[in-house]
Amino acid sequence: MSSSFDKSKYSHIKKIILLSGKRKCGKDYLGEKLAEKLHAVLLHLSEPLKLEYARLNQINGEQLLTSSSYKENYRKDMIKWGEDKRHEDSSIFCRLAIEQKDEICLTNPIWIVCDIRRYTDIEFFQKYFSNQLLLVRIEASTDTRNKRGWIFTSDIDDSESECQLIFCRLAIEQKDEICLTNPIWIVCDIRRYTDIEFFQKYFSNQLLLVRIEASIDTRKKRGWIFTSDIDDSESECQLDENVDWSFIFSNNDTDNFNEQINNLIKIINS
Template identity: 50%
Template sequence: MIEPKKIIIVSGKRKSGKDCFSDLLSSKIGFEHCDIIRLSSPLKEQYAKIHNLDFTRLLDSSSYKEKYRDDMIKWGESERNKDSEVFCRLATQIASKPIWIVTDARRPSDIEYFQKYYREKTILLRISCSDTTRINRGWKFVSGIDDAPSECALDNGIEWDFVVHNDDNNNDTNVHAISNKIQKLLHVLL
């Protein structure tokens, strides 16, 4: 792990466009300058090992992952109760580039970790969109998941440095709209 120059923490609901935004931001900055860090990766990797599951299938947005999501969330919460920094620490160990884009902050403890160790380098960015847009992207409300802390803990009480509204459903238009938003933010972000 190298010491980062800048950390962009991306948060948002399921199907809000966090990964799309993060991938486009990374391409605009230059892949050679930034690491995409997914806090959920070490959680999913450990969960897969314990339960003898396919780790790579837990990383995508498949029905396979959805089948285990509720139990993974409960297991992850249990692990965080033992050590609130465990998954942030594990996820950042792979960082080798000066800019980190953290794609999936979901809890106050995620933000607290980066502000504790990298306060001056951290930028908090929230991706938001309407439930209608999320539904059009394949989201369906699941009780126990969409009303759980893993989805709702950052809805209030956080002062975001930037909020990106991502309500366009046409993929080509959406990529173009997000690219324009990223271009406008880049000079401030970095």
């Protein structure tokens, strides 16, 4: 499938509303009500994902599109498959969601996208429709979501698909009083490209990217033991390549720690 997108077909667009929120917060309900009142096109990025996943695995795609318990049997594996596809092509499901309803999209000036979950989803629409974009966050308490049938599920509700849009922002908000007065922030645990992208988006001129490296022997002496599905996971490995680091700090026992930290401080203060 081509990764190109022909924006010129959609010059009639007046507004694209992107809805974001956690499971059982009411994204679909709000999207349906807005679409009804605005006579808008309702798009789901998960729809092409689910239909293609169903086709490849020979299961019922229409059932995956419902809120039934059927899709819960496949959710974890479906999320993993979707992440793999996005790593190959970050905007694939944004384009497919539009293409699958292209006949309606070509004539309707208002689109509502019900399930924005990642920075790359937002970036796709910002790239092509920045002047028409409206970003809406839907929030509901844990109690409310529980009443609607939500049950916390590990590897789903704490996964990138549910949480990517909030952790950088929450880290700042939790120390907001200090952040409002201190001119230097140090973020100790950047693990993904999207973490970097968040700070590049808002603080590109102030950003310094520091990579800390230590040999396997050094890490073992500090108690590290390789654990499958953790040390070979995305959270540990994604930034191992394709990052233009401002400073690489070599932190083995034989390295000159004081010399390196002094050099780093000079760069910070420059």
